Amino acid sequence: MRSRTFRSRGGLRGFALVAAAGTLALGGPTAPAVAQTVGPPLLDPSKVATGGLTPLNYKQKQGCMRGNPGNSLIEEKPWSQLVLGFERAHEEGLRGTGQTVAVIDTGVNASHPRLRGKVINGGSSVPDGGADRDCDGHGTIVAGIIAASSDPTGQSGYVGVAPDAEILSLRQSSKLWINEATNATIGDTETMSRAINNAVDRNVSVINISQSSCQSIAQARNYYDSGNQMLHNAVKRAYEHQVVVVVAAGNVGEACQKNASGSPTTAVLPAWFDEYVLTVASVNQQGAPSEFTVPGPWVDVAAPGENLITLDPGVGGEGLASQIATGENGQAGPIQGTSFAAPYVSGLAVLIKEKYERENRPLTAGQIMDRIKETALHPGGINGRNDIVGYGMVDPAAALADVVPGEWGKQAPPPKPTKLDADVIPQKDFPALIIALGGAGAGVAGIIFTAFLINAVRSVRARARENSGR
Missing domain, CATH: 1.20.5 (Single alpha-helices involved in coiled-coils or other helix-helix interfaces)
Structure with missing residues (x-):
């Protein structure tokens, strides 16, 4: 059986980024504001190249996203940054030093000043350049949330969760390159699997996957599907090598249907392999679950995923962006998606890993994942979780504390009363x-x-x- 495809959502024709300086017109389709979804098979598996598969009969149908020619300035800190409070960890010296995060996505524009010098070209399945290039813009937003440096001028408060971490960019997909015969875009479960193995071989600390393949439950359970089997084996291998794999929960639309809580009909991969990955849903500024999040028993935690401020993801971009325009009319709207909730959790995993390695008591991948889940702001429900936000929004301060609930010593139960109270009968x-x-x-x-x-x-x-x- 053929591998399942990761593709961007929607046939968008034009877009713009809106920053404090004004509206930015871009010469291509929108950067995917949602986790990418399944589509038809696309690559010739016999054409294997280093870092991924080399596609045949693919042509770039639209131009790359272009950055704002001016350095757009947004002075206020994003709400996501304020509510998570991860800058307190920076004050304590936890900034991701010595850690590398693999971003498996559409590439990363390494020329952005806030990412300059920290992006490693890990290989590409897209034929127009290496992984330090991002025509779609999606991967650049993800990388910026994880590791953007602070503004050297001090005028902007925006900063990444782990600003001293390095980014290993693995460019495994693009919605701008179309197979003329099948109308498919680049990127599937096989290229994803190869990218994960590539990252593990390079000894990264964390892998961020802000893309998803939505399938029926029956398809997901079919281990004769070579692409799904490869993906399962890849995330299991990463887990066994103590690499934390953080993935997006997926967004409703196209192949991704909204599951009824407790009774899913749509599986989201790689989130489906929940034993080996940490799956992230999205919440809004009020702390409520985002309407677009795909629920499922694989959802572990949640993070901010609406009304975000990000790096200008266009080629040549230097500033920040607060909105993205999508659709035929090019009307501006907020930047949102589980794609952009996941990197907040990837950054947190980096800080936890850094802290315990510094103290010479390193944690396993499973221990880091458990720590993030145990310290999240638990919602109501059985065992403090539900299928929409998992164990709740992450709490960096609690996750970085010396002791988490699961590590507390168990107290002896109080002695039973000797007096028989009336309500005992x-x-x-x-x-x-x-x-x-x-x-x-x-x-x-x-x-x-x-x-x-x-x-x-x-x-x-x-x-x-x-x-x-x-």
């Missing part, structure tokens, strides 16, 4: 109560009868003695 168990009272009454009657009998015997013996004395 089963109020509705009348037969048992009657039997108990009857038994107690019989016991009392027996005692009284015994006392009477003893007294009678004594009286008889006393009269006998009196008669014998006469």
